[in-house]
Amino acid sequence: MIKITFVDHSNVRRDVEVPEGLSLMEAAVQNLVPGIDGDCGGCCACGTCHVHVAPEFVDRLPPMDEMENEMLGLVGTRDKQSRLGCQVKASQALDGLVVHTPIGQH
């Protein structure tokens, strides 16, 4: 199992343990972690799974593809740590990953 920590906009931390291969979006939705909506179910078509990855993990993530980049491009609060949660899968290399969720998704 891989441990992932979600930190919400008011700094509340929630830890979840998920099997390898599950996306961050699914990890949140299945464990009722608030702050991630995942309206499209993970096909990179809605942008409501936006997270900010803690700086020390940014370089460990697989690079983003064109579509993720395009969808993130429409998110007003995007920064260098932004990813779409449905495009990042839990893996051994990411055990202990910390991500911050925005105040709202739309």
Added chain:
Amino acid sequence: MNATASPYSSKAVEEANSIPLDQIDVADTKLFRSGTIGAYFDRLRREDPIHYCAKNSLYGPYWSVTRYKDIIEVETKPLIFSSEAGGVTIEDGTLALDTPMFISMDPPKHDEQRRAVSPTVSPETLAQLEGAMRQRTGEVLDGLPLNQTFNWVDRVSIELTTQMLALLFDFPWDERSKLTRWSEVASASPESGSTVVESNEARMAELGECLAYFTRLWNERINAPPKFDLVSMLAHSPATRDMTPNEYLGNLILLIVGGNDTTRNSMSGGLLALNEFPDEYRKLCEKPALVASMVPEIIRWQTPLTHMRRTALSDTTLGGKQIKKGDKVIMWYLSGNRDPDAIDQPDTFIIDRARPRQHLSFGFGIHRCMGNRLAELQIRVLWEEILKRWTKPMQIEVVGAPEATDVSIIFRGYKSLPVRINA
């Protein structure tokens, strides 16, 4: 009405199943009005999910994309399936007008404009609006007659959506009916028989008045401290304050039209659905917190926009079919929202679905409705306030047949819905 009956009459199903596939033309308002369109979509999803209508349709030849997953594929390939090349509706020319709107632009221009306007409906902005929205909604509900029949569409759906627009723009309250008028004028197309305006010239003249009015508001607000209304935000934001008048008008129209009929018809359609599915109404009264998952289900159920259109920019394949450059491609949301491969029991209104937001009514991809959280908020506040006042199942009773809005191949909604509040 009976929740378990087949949604279409057996005669309609028989007709839909016996007509040769190549004769099917789903873009026929007669099928929408009679409610039999669903039987045709059921067949296409089963037998020919990406269907070419070559026959002499009112709108020329076009492709129908009918399955949920194929619609998502089209939505997520904006560089092949363009919103700009031919507009976003099956009828050429509607909504596009002569005014630039980002709903009918492709990247990169689309992305720039959307990014600039999108903070006007961000979760932070909406949080600022919710209190006033709730208060107005409560006032409208408190003014409704009890124990007598009235038209829910006029008294609730239209009244509330007009008020919400006025709130959003901080528009002079007593003149708010102008907003509804401009919305109707902007989406009218006199060429195809609409009687809202006499001619295109008349339409452009009225939209000119709209721009003049909003220019005055802009000038007032740019000289005042920033506030949370749309005009103030557009006037003060570095990304939008240098818009040309034509771009300003385009964005205004998009925001006014985008949220008006669609939200209005969801407000009517939701009440109708609860009356058609009394067990769901009962569930809701027992557990009012279900409003949260009911709202997206209402929007799926209603599917206020039947379709959006794209135009192929290059030859491509979709679901094994060869699509040619220039072809018109229609994504039928109404069909995708009833696709049993994507949605469990799609022909049933279920207010506690596990993933209620997985529906196509807002589209997906880069053009996915920018106002989706605003629309949800308005409908959520409406139902929360209703349930504070009238707590019993079927207390708001639909007492007669609803009347559909005038012929439209795009909008699905109601002109009247006779209702009685049993108090």
